[in-house]
Amino acid sequence: MKIAFIDLKKQFSVLEKDIRAAIDGVLAHGQFIMGPEIGRLEEELARFAGARQAVACASGTDALLLPLMAWGVGPGDAVFTSPFTFIATAEVISLLGATPVFVDIDPKTYNIDPEQLRAAVEKTTREGRLRPKAVIPVDLFGLPADYEPIMALAEEKGLLVLEDAAQSFGALYRGRRAGALGHVGATSFFPAKPLGCYGDGGAVLTDDDHLAGLMRSIRVHGQGSHKYENVRLGLNARLDTLQAAILLAKLAAFPDELEQRQRVAARYTQGLNSRVQTPHIPEGSTSAWAQYSILTDRREEVQAALKTAGIPTAVYYPLPLHLQGAFADFGYAQGDFPVAEATAGRIFSLPMHPYLEDETIDFIVARIIEAVDSI
């Protein structure tokens, strides 16, 4: 049995007709840059997420950068985020000259701990060296962070909230869609994401029309009212029309795929929760299941046994960001964020995609149980 970690070939075989037709449409009209599919995709993304505006862009990283630039985040600003995430979340803060301030995670959800966030904001204010400016909660593995206390804190302290929804597009938090849970949400269409294109892509979601206008300008070199008027510094951060067309075809299948992801996750959890720590989904939330991750003290042995059985696994993330060389200047040390560090040492992710069949899931579950019980 050949098991894929994420089976994009299978998805293509199911959606091939629609995807090829979408690509052919772009080849026929030839508007490869900012063609009509971009506007259509933005409308559909905004409607899906329940936001007023969607701004399509070139990657999830640009989707984080655009709102931070539009808000004028820069030197002297503290931006609070999780150390247990992909580098891009904190990289964009440093790229703009602002300072990432890491806050430890909740041991059950692996998302930023709202109480420790409050403590970190108050400590930063007391120290007086940096201005608390924004928070980037990350919806890790597809599960939204706990936005109710985060937004209440943001209101109280005057902080801007940028939801890193790169992994969570399609998830729910108390009846609302991921991407629309902060002041702004950033998502990624990297091929392996729950909604992925065939290259790099991303989008920003917001109810703030003024901010959306600024981000549309920054997306194209700070464009003003015409192509060669530049009213601010910006980026080349456009989404390709071809990718927008592919996403429109995939978006039509996305609600069904999300249901299938729930089926896969539920079957894994039912099979595994007596042996390993399975994902905790708080009441009122759903995950988009970008990853299905489990915790065990004997990760290396279990991963090796699965590899022998032809089951691919991956570790997200082996080293928390505060211990990465890229952030060495900030002086963090081992022990600063014990929950993130302990989680990084024990976690790994299993094959997860909507086309994973029940018998394959049962095979994977059986091999994990065998491995855990034999150690």
Ligand SMILES: Cc1ncc(COP(=O)(O)O)c(C=O)c1O
């Ligand atoms: C949490 C998180 N933030 C940001 C990104 C950046 O997205 P991209 O790779 O599309 O730039 C990713 C994905 O890779 C991610 O997982």
